[in-house]
Amino acid sequence: MAGKLDFYFDNITKSRLWRSIFRSGPGDSSLHRAQKIQQNVFLHILPTKVRRRMLRLDATWYLGTLTLGTFLVLVTTGTLLMFYYHPSVPQAYADMKDLRYVVSAGLFLRNLHRWSAHAMVVLVFAHMFRVFYRGAYRPPREFNWVIGVILLLVTLLLSYTGYLLPWDQLAFWAITVGTNIAKYVPLVGPKIRFLLLGGDLVNANALLRFYVLHCVVLPLAAVLLIAVHFWRIRKDGGLYVGNGNSDGRQHADTPSQTSVAKGVAVAEAVEKP
Amino acid sequence: MAEDSKPGSAQPERKVDRRAFFARLGLSSLGLAAAGTLSFSYQYMSPNVLYEPSPIVNAGSPEKYAMNSVTEDQVTGIYLIHLQEGFFSLSAICTHLGCMTAWRQDLGIIACPCHGSRFTRYGKKIAGPAPKPLPWYRTWLSDGGDIMVDRATVIPPMQFLRI
Structure with a gap:
């Protein structure tokens, strides 16, 4: 039975269709496995090789991966919530109540979205503290630290813009206070508040603007920056694991950029003929 | 090259x-x-x-406001105050971060629930983080005899509307 399954599976993986999608072909050599990562648009931002230590819990506590997990939960639940939510002034609050009391699984999805948002903020901060106290921001990873700080800001802005959308008292006053804080910026403060709200009051314009920022602008920015963030992990020599002893040679244990480059060169040479 | x-x-x-x-x-x-x-x-x-709503508010007939009373309208965000000196109108929006203040009859002060700013009934700050007193709005009597308030025009304090 198992042999038969293997036979069918082999037939599929050897088929022209399969090979047109997954070009690395059958085989289990290091080169093949490297190619599988390298020739896949989703996987190629990952390193082709990782050290076993990098995957251990104590290397990173998986805080970055968990943050990505909450982000994916938020994208999924948020998209589903959008099917029932109108960003217009009397309707938004009613839709939120409908999601709570009328729509099947609406309560679950809304709560999942809310709790994942809280979790993401906590995890992003935990990730940042972990990176900071391990010293993982040091060269050659300083640019990725900067990307991470921007991602922290994007996360907080996502959290803040989502705050207004239920259109309840808490939302209204939180955004009133928040945008008044922005107004204290010297010179441009009042203009920033005006542009953010699309007016002088927290009103229909403000709801629509926050909705567009929350559902389109900021998520796109986050996806783009997350892609750069992951790509840089690979380019900067993989996850930072330190070397376990305190002689100051932190980078001795991470794969050098040349070894990664060498792997790529070999793979490309094989691909060419 | x-x-x-x-x-x-x-x-x-x-x-x-x-x-x-x-x-x-x-x-x-x-x-x-x-x-x-x-x-x-x-x-x-x-x-x-x-x-957005017009800044000009019709606060109704002066008879509605008893002597020594402070009346808050949360919809328009103003106080209409009637004292011995006359009528005047204050913004009910806290000058700190824009929360709606409330008249505390028991304490005889205006208090902000958000960050604890307190004001006298003349709008003068007595406590809390508010950087400025509550602004006075221009008030006048319409031809129909109603008190009108212009929320877009701030006037110096202590200018009473005497009827």
Whole structure:
């Protein structure tokens, strides 16, 4: 039975269709496995090789991966919530109540979205503290630290813009206070508040603007920056694991950029003929 | 690079050939277009007409307001106050971060629930983080005999409407 399954599976993986999608072909050599990562648009931002230590819990506590997990939960639940939510002034609050009391699984999805948002903020901060106290921001990873700080800001802005959308008292006053804080910026403060709200009051314009920022602008920015963030992990020599002893040679244990480059060169040479 | 180092081309580097000229022209046009886009976007994002409530409020007949009373209207965000000196109107919006303040009859003060600012019934700050007193709004009597308040016009304090 198992042999038969293997036979069918082999037939599929050897088929022209399969090979047109997954070009690395059958085989289990290091080169093949490297190619599988390298020739896949989703996987190629990952390193082709990782050290076993990098995957251990104590290397990173998986805080970055968990943050990505909450982000994916938020994208999924948020998209589903959008099917029932109108960003217009009397309707938004009613839709939120409908999601709570009328729509099947609406309560679950809304709560999942809310709790994942809280979790993401906590995890992003935990990730940042972990990176900071391990010293993982040091060269050659300083640019990725900067990307991470921007991602922290994007996360907080996502959290803040989502705050207004239920259109309840808490939302209204939180955004009133928040945008008044922005107004204290010297010179441009009042203009920033005006542009953010699309007016002088927290009103229909403000709801629509926050909705567009929350559902389109900021998520796109986050996806783009997350892609750069992951790509840089690979380019900067993989996850930072330190070397376990305190002689100051932190980078001795991470794969050098040349070894990664060498792997790529070999793979490309094989691909060419 | 290669042709620059040819012995024949000892011309000064200032020389702009046709290719460089068009490259600069193209880049400058792109720069101009980008600046135009920025300014256009800024104007687009800044609404010209606001569908917000009128700043002028009809507070009704003066008889509605008893002597020594402070009346808050949360919809319009104003206080209408009737004291011995006359009528006047204060903003009910806290000058700290824009929360709605409330009249505390028991304490005889205006208090903000958000961050604890407190004001007298004349709008003077007595406690809390508010940086300014509550502004006085222009009030007048309409032809129909109603008290009118203009929330867009702030007047110096202690200008009472006497009827």
